[in-house]
Amino acid sequence: MPDRAQQPVDRQLPTEEARDLIALVRDIAQREIAPGAAEQEEAGAFPREVFSLLSESGLLGLPYASEHGGGDQPYEVYLQVLEELASARLTVGLGVSVHSLACHALAGFGTKEQQAEHLPAMLGGGLLGAYCLSEPAAGSDAASLRTKAVRDGDDWVVNGTKAWITHGGVADFYTLLARTGGEGARGITAFLVPGDAPGLSAAAPEKKMGMKGSPTAQVHFDGVRVPDARRVGEEGQGFSIALAALDSGRLGIAACAVGVAQAALDAAVEYATDRRQFGRPIADFQGLRFMIADMATRIEAGRSLYLSAARLRDQGRPFSRQAAMAKLFCTDAAMSVTTDAVQILGGYGYTQDFPAERYMREAKVLQIVEGTNQIQRMVIARHLTGPETR
Structure with missing residues (x-):
């Protein structure tokens, strides 16, 4: 069974421009990214042509200033773009997040001369x-x-x-x-x-x-x-530059995790409503209905958490603790949701004919990259109780 496009999410978008942007991203994701994603992942095919398309569409520099080729978009919007891309193929969503992370140092700490020389090509010139x-x-x-x-x-x-x-x-x-x-x-x-x-x-x-x-x-x-x-x-100054970039990068990972979880939930709901046992759809059985309800709740909570942290960032307020919380919660939620999706599909969930097993394998790495979830707990605790005593 091929991957199906993600069901539209009721997104919290602040402007008409942002709504048009999400519509564009969803169209690209459904036409250019989702079809064949499973086969390309299995073959280990790197989608350079997709990143070129995203660059041509102005989607590789969204959270950066337009004077250097960026999109002038707030993180609240940029992260929802990442979620859409990750729901179609995590390689693409995470790749855009990593690219943005790589641009952060120069955009935030470079001289005006350095920014003018390098950022236009980095943000909109096809570079990765x-x-x-x-x-x-x-x-x-x-x-x-x-x-x-x-x-x-x-x-x-x-x-x-x-x-x-x-x-x-x-x-x-x-x-x-x-x-x-x-x-x-x-x-x-x-x-x-x-x-x-x-x-x-x-x-x-x-x-x-x-x-x-x-x-x-x-x-x-x-x-x-x-x-x-x-x-x-x-x-x-490099380590402080790195930490500043990672705070923002962790929000990108959180958004990607929610995208993978949403894709897994969509696949589970579709299967549960189509699959019949004992004369009726398995979605009629309370055990599965409760699993699906819990999956959807984790996704919605994770989305709200990363958006809340993004709004703090957009307002210029401290957000390091909230970024660690979002990364921790959203990636743990993705692991839980994708595991449940495999369970709902039963034996089919364990096969590569259905996408659930791929989502489960992909979710695992999100608990590790850009600071393991154990490190996130340390970061959160330091904000609350101060540094560890030695």
């Missing part, structure tokens, strides 16, 4: 970005990263390996966090590195249980020379 923070031995403890950038005249020479990089090997630019000083967070600096820089290479993509169409790979920096003009922010 990646974000290089994690390393083989520095995941949750990102401040312990070891990739080094050493000053050499007007350049920096970078050596080291980054790990778990979405778009590793296919990105046109990498936002890189590297050590330029002493140990800890204060010795880290941000750089904008071209994807074709000499000495930059990517390993073979990781073999994953889900999101096979999205390449995740180690990225190696072997004597890569980066001009100081591509340093973003001050020396030693």
Whole structure:
């Protein structure tokens, strides 16, 4: 059974322009992304042509300023675009979120000259970005990263390996966090590195249980020379830049999680209303009706949570705690909803003939990327009780 298009969601959109934007995204998702998504994921096909289409349609720079090629859209709207894209194919929705994350450093901390030179191509020129923070031995403890950038005249020479990089090997630019000083967070600096820089290479993509169409790979920096003009922010400011980007990125993951969960609920409802046992649709049985009700409630609660955090961000108010809560709740909800969807489909849910098993495999990674859910709980607790005593 092929994936079906997501049923329209009653979205909370502030303007007529936003409503038209969502209608455009939904049309693209249904015509260009959802058809064949399962087959392409199984084949590990990276949809570069889809990202090119999204760039041409002005959808890769939505939350950034129009003066640099962005869409001037509030996060409240941008995140609902991500949800629509992720419901059609998580590789695309998450890919747009990662691209936005990779643009965040330059848009938020770059000089006016840097922004004028690079942002138009990054936001609307067909380029695709990646974000290089994690390393083989520095995941949750990102401040312990070891990739080094050493000053050499007007350049920096970078050596080291980054790990778990979405778009590793296919990105046109990498936002890189590297050590330029002493140990800890204060010795880290941000750089904008071209994807074709000499000495930059990517390993073979990781073999994953889900999101096979999205390449995740180690990225190696072997004597890569980066001009100081591509340093973003001050020396030693990189870790605070990274954390600021991750707060926004976590909202993107939350929105993608809700999109996957919504797609799983749609598939479960369609199956339950069509499948007949004991002379009637299985949707008539109270056990399944209660499961479906709980699934829908988790989705609606998650959507409200990420939108609430987005509105804080749009108002310029602190939102770090709410972003961690949204990432935690929405991704846990997606795992629960997709698991229930497989259960509702029974034996068919365990087969690749139906999309539920793919949604379940994809949901798992959302509890891990951009800060595991255990890290989110630590972030939330620190906001409430202060740092841990040692």
